[in-house]
Amino acid sequence: MYVNDLVAKGWILQSFGRKVKNWRARIKELYHDPSLSLKEQISSRPKQVQKKQWKKLVKYWNKEKSKLVSEKNKANRAKKKMFQVTGKKSYARVREELKASKGQDPSRLEMFRACFSKDGTTKNLEASNAIAQMQQLSSNLPEGSIDKPGPDDVFSKVMGNDRNGDAVMYGLGVRAADVWGVIPSRSACHRENIQLKSQCEELTSTVVQLRAQVSEMEGSRGGSSVQPLASQHFPNVTNGHQRLRMKFSSKAF
Structure with a gap:
């Protein structure tokens, strides 16, 4: 198997896992009512889910540990203040479009501006402030310098360091080491x-x-000719x- 095949396989598995997770969350939102009795919850099974699988899901959702994780995730989602304006268009598509129009790979600042605003304008205050800060830092760069992606680029200085080894603004499956290499700790x-x-x-x-x-x-x-x-x-x-x-x-x- 070639390296490209391994990369593609990893991306496909990650993409599939995310879609399954999102679908399961959607099913839970539409068909699961925790206020009902366990028997009633099981009987409210959607047609596209097998009985055995639905029963297993309901029991999982009713575990105390699962409830705590669900509440934590809900609180984290509520803290999210910036939202993409590109709809279902992936980062990879946006990147290729910018690359085609600019003739070179876009910086993460350019990617953020394209994904979280329309031509640099947005009604979202947090996104607007972030774009303004990045543009200010970008204008202070030495003339002719390139804002290369990495832990010290303009994007990182405003949005913070990348987490869990991911390369933010590059999309699913892209690791920081794939883009700018391994940075020694x-x-x-x-x-x-x-x-x-x-x-x-x-x-x-x-x-x-x-x-x-x-x-x-x-x-x-003694007095030999050995060099001093x-x-x-x-x-x-x-x-x-x-x-x-x-x-x-x-x-x-």
Whole structure:
């Protein structure tokens, strides 16, 4: 199986899972009444759902844990203040349309503006404020620079970091690592710096030992033609260690 086949398979499974989830939520909204008795809830089965499956769903919805999750999700949906104006059109379609009109991949700012406003205008206050902030930051970028997608782009500075490894404004199945690669974490950088420092200290110790051996050889040979120590081409690891230490001290952990 080719890589593209694996990517397509992953997207299809995710898309199918989302559609099943949305359909199940719709069925629950239309046919499930928690105020009825369990027997009445089961008897209100829609025709398109099998009896065994409906009974299983009703029992699941009546579990206390399921009720808590449902209430939490309902509260989260109520907090959502920005809504797309593109209807059922996917991010992928919007991106391709913008790419065709602009001749290059759109930034996440351009994607957000296209999906949450009409030509930059929207009645939604939160979306309008977000677009205004992004445009202000974009205007402050150095002339000729490109707002490349990533954790430090204009979109991220206004909307916050991407969560769960997803690449926001890219659509279903697109991961951040697929778009801008893997960004090392602070702890990973810290571990790498410690390892480099340890290696540098080992090299420094080795050079000191070699210099001591050369000095001993010079002393035993007396007036031989061995080049003076200052002219030996040993790597200046000590100075490199100092520069490395300065680099570490300037990095915030």
